[in-house]
Amino acid sequence: MKKEIKEEYQILSLACKTARLLLENGSEVHRIEQISKKICEHYGYSCQCFASLTCVVITLENKEGEIFSLVERIENRNTNLNKITRISKLVEEISSHSYFSFKEELQDIQEEVTYSPLQVLLAHMIGAAFFVFLFQGNHREIFVSGLTGFCIAFTAFISQKIKLESLFVNLLQGMVCSSIPCLFYSLGWIQNVDISIISSLMIMVPGVAFINAIRDLFSGDLVTAQSRLLEVALIGMTLATGSGIALKFFYIS
Secondary structure (H helix, E strand, O other), X not given: OHHHHHHHHHHHHHHHHHHHHHHHOOOOHHHHHHHHHHHHHHOOOEEEEEEOOOEEEEEXXXXXXXXXXXXXXXXXXXXXXXXXXXXXXXXXXXXXXXXXXXXXXHHHHHHOOOOOHHHHHHHHHHHHHHHXXXXXXXXXXXXXXXXXXXXXXXXXXXXXHOOOOHHHHHHHHHHXXXXXXXXXHHOOOOOOHHHHHHHHHHOOOOHHHHHHHHHHHHHOOHHHHHHHHHXXXXXXXXXXXXXXXXXXXXXXX
């Protein structure tokens, strides 16, 4: 009997860990619930899963009708579509894995460092700079937007080191988005400050979170959809507030 219970908790823990990784990396709730059920059913157990932005609850029932439940608390969320793709592919191929090999693969995915800090800095620079083309800016505005993108990424790294709350990070990044273009504008180096500010803000737009909120809404996961939409609204508000503070400082003083 002890061996059976141990096996059931192992499967439950594996399903919860998979669900937590998916949620931490920006997956929609419908995918999380489907994958959790698929893992438990593969090992012969009936499963019910409930996921929200802050926790995952999975309940497992064995053949004797005994109920086992586990809750995983979600504290940090990010966006990493590569990890979501790898987990989905791993679960699709679950029949070719043993329990221990599946767990090892999952651990490798969790510990994977997709991009180095230098790559992240360069991506922010290039992303912000190339939005200037969309708004028909000139080469000086491209330089200013690229520099602003670099500073945004650097702010995120520092905030992560000191474990600053995400809303305060967004506030600081909003201030950075306006401060650097306004500084170059006050020096007379660029003529149109709006292009550089908007180009820098574009890389901060929570597009994946908004799309996931719509997908959750259409899937009937109303609680999560409302939470995601509120999160998107808060991110937008904090970015706008930070940007507004910087604009007021430069244009009033």
